[in-house]
Amino acid sequence: MAEYIHIGVAWPYTNGDQHIGHLAGANLPADIFARFNRLKGNHVLMVSGSDSHGTPIMVEANKRKMTTRALFEQYHERFIQVSKKIGISYDLYTHTDTENHHRIAQDFFKILLERGYLFTQKQTLLYSELESRFLPDRFIEGECYICGYKGARGDQCDNCGNLMDSIKLINPRSSENREDTLVPRETEHYFFDLAKFRERIFSYFDEHEGHWRSAVMNFSRNFVKDLHERPITRDIDWGVAVPLEGWEAKRMYVWFEAVMGYFTASIEWAHNNGTPDAWKDYWYNPNAKIYNFLGKDNIPFHTVIWQAELMGVDGIYNEGDSTHLQLPYDIPANEFMNIEGDKFSKSRNWAVWLPDVLERYQPDAVRYYVTRTMPEFADADFSWDGFLACVNNELLATWGNLVNRVAGFAYKRFDGKVPTYDTLTEADKAIIARVETGFDTVGELLGRVRLKEALMTAMSLAKEVNVYLDERAPWKTIKTDPQDTARSIYTALRAIDNLNTLLAPFLPFSAQHVHDILGYDGQFFGALDIVEYHEETRSHKALVYDGGGVVGKWKKSTLQAGQSLREPVALYTKLEPEVIDEERGLLGKPRTERIIEV
Numbered sequence: 001m002a003e004y005i006h007i008g009v010a011w012p013y014t015n016g017d018q019h020i021g022h023l024a025g026a027n028l029p030a031d032i033f034a035r036f037n038r039l040k041g042n043h044v045l046m047v048s049g050s051d052s053h054g055t056p057i058m059v060e061a062n063k064r065k066m067t068t069r070a071l072f073e074q075y076h077e078r079f080i081q082v083s084k085k086i087g088i089s090y091d092l093y094t095h096t097d098t099e100n101h102h103r104i105a106q107d108f109f110k111i112l113l114e115r116g117y118l119f120t121q122k123q124t125l126l127y128s129e130l131e132s133r134f135l136p137d138r139f140i141e142g143e144c145y146i147c148g149y150k151g152a153r154g155d156q157c158d159n160c161g162n163l164m165d166s167i168k169l170i171n172p173r174s175s176e177n178r179e180d181t182l183v184p185r186e187t188e189h190y191f192f193d194l195a196k197f198r199e200r201i202f203s204y205f206d207e208h209e210g211h212w213r214s215a216v217m218n219f220s221r222n223f224v225k226d227l228h229e230r231p232i233t234r235d236i237d238w239g240v241a242v243p244l245e246g247w248e249a250k251r252m253y254v255w256f257e258a259v260m261g262y263f264t265a266s267i268e269w270a271h272n273n274g275t276p277d278a279w280k281d282y283w284y285n286p287n288a289k290i291y292n293f294l295g296k297d298n299i300p301f302h303t304v305i306w307q308a309e310l311m312g313v314d315g316i317y318n319e320g321d322s323t324h325l326q327l328p329y330d331i332p333a334n335e336f337m338n339i340e341g342d343k344f345s346k347s348r349n350w351a352v353w354l355p356d357v358l359e360r361y362q363p364d365a366v367r368y369y370v371t372r373t374m375p376e377f378a379d380a381d382f383s384w385d386g387f388l389a390c391v392n393n394e395l396l397a398t399w400g401n402l403v404n405r406v407a408g409f410a411y412k413r414f415d416g417k418v419p420t421y422d423t424l425t426e427a428d429k430a431i432i433a434r435v436e437t438g439f440d441t442v443g444e445l446l447g448r449v450r451l452k453e454a455l456m457t458a459m460s461l462a463k464e465v466n467v468y469l470d471e472r473a474p475w476k477t478i479k480t481d482p483q484d485t486a487r488s489i490y491t492a493l494r495a496i497d498n499l500n501t502l503l504a505p506f507l508p509f510s511a512q513h514v515h516d517i518l519g520y521d522g523q524f525f526g527a528l529d530i531v532e533y534h535e536e537t538r539s540h541k542a543l544v545y546d547g548g549g550v551v552g553k554w555k556k557s558t559l560q561a562g563q564s565l566r567e568p569v570a571l572y573t574k575l576e577p578e579v580i581d582e583e584r585g586l587l588g589k590p591r592t593e594r595i596i597e598v
Ligand SMILES: [Zn+2]
Pocket: 144, 145, 146, 147, 148, 149, 152, 157, 158, 159, 160, 161, 162
């Protein structure tokens, strides 16, 4: 029976381009998992969007002398373009500055308040006399009260790594304006009473102990041990307004409202498609499964805080029904992807930027290498010699050449058709059966989000087909026993057809290419479209996956002898060794953002 699978992907801040860390941490694993589930015939709803709020965006906009809105819109558009180019198949990629998101976030706030999960508390924070406002922590600098470092920020000290309480900084000053005087002043804020959810969250952990990654589970359990209230409002003017009289000058904290995007985007998706209740198939269906994909730096927000919010608003928009709101089933957070042995750094430009790699390399080459090295259980390293070796020696040598060799030979020697054979030998039947085992083995790994292992298992089957071909040697038998060549080439084409499906979630662009070469019609996967949606007062761009009429399925090949092939064109471009030095030469140097060609 078809399952309902909801896939939420971490919402990136719109304060700079996306890099390989976003791809390895969340976007690519989510997409592989979504594509696999769609091939299986499951109902999939994959949503995400740009995080428009949050002070890192305000800080960056300030630096560039732009409005926050202009900056976030610029990057929202770039995120959409990059996602389309690398094939991240969001059913909806939206952002958090929609009327829909604001309205639902405010409803969450009101329900949590009514149910006694919010309370107010007075705090003393630093007030800017020049700007006549409380300065957000990120705009405050001073001396760290733990290690003495002079350049600590109001939220964190980069020297000792401790989180800072801005009011305790020694000699605090505005990072924007040296003339400014900061004075402590009292302000009032709403707090989310997280401690009230502690027991319920522990029993939620118990239910999921068996299938969560142990690093995620251990981190989350530790976090809940010391679960206490957190302020959810702040004195800024950019973000979701607090829906209460007298609170017009405050906004919700971004960590509080951004996670709601998984829910609000589902409702937006249902609305955009003219099926306003369709989101309930995922959120109020006890058999649906919700997966969230993110990097390890985001774990507590996705394993504890979001759960508390959902528990707190249980029943929202579903009056009169006793079904509970669904909580995430699995949160397969990934670890970090370093670059050439060093940690990602935006300020030092130690990064591999997605728009730049997609200008130079095939999307499936990038997808292959990132999956091959995916930081599922430990930090991993993106290295350019590793990229070159994996693309040339594995993707191209094992898979690309297999397809091109066999399809090219069949096209030339069998009149552009899948060969017609009399009967298959035992070796032929054996290799077909062997590759078909992948539907279980690779499928089982994909279902458990063991993506790297799933890819390696599929690739090892491709290697076995190469060994089979060397043994059967159709290029030799064509001169002596063309009937035997027909058998082995038919067999190899059928194995390729199966392998193509097994590799499709990882390599969606190649999947279409091979599908075409084998003479099939139609789209293996759906298309990604950039669309614009209008609300009452504003409109926004979005990326949407159109899966209507697709033909790709997670099932064994029934390739017919006599089917017309299409003339093969090589799947992959071989990378030259110069690439390594060129790319390494860009690391740590200033970078200019270029227009993304979609
Ligand atoms: Zn410090």
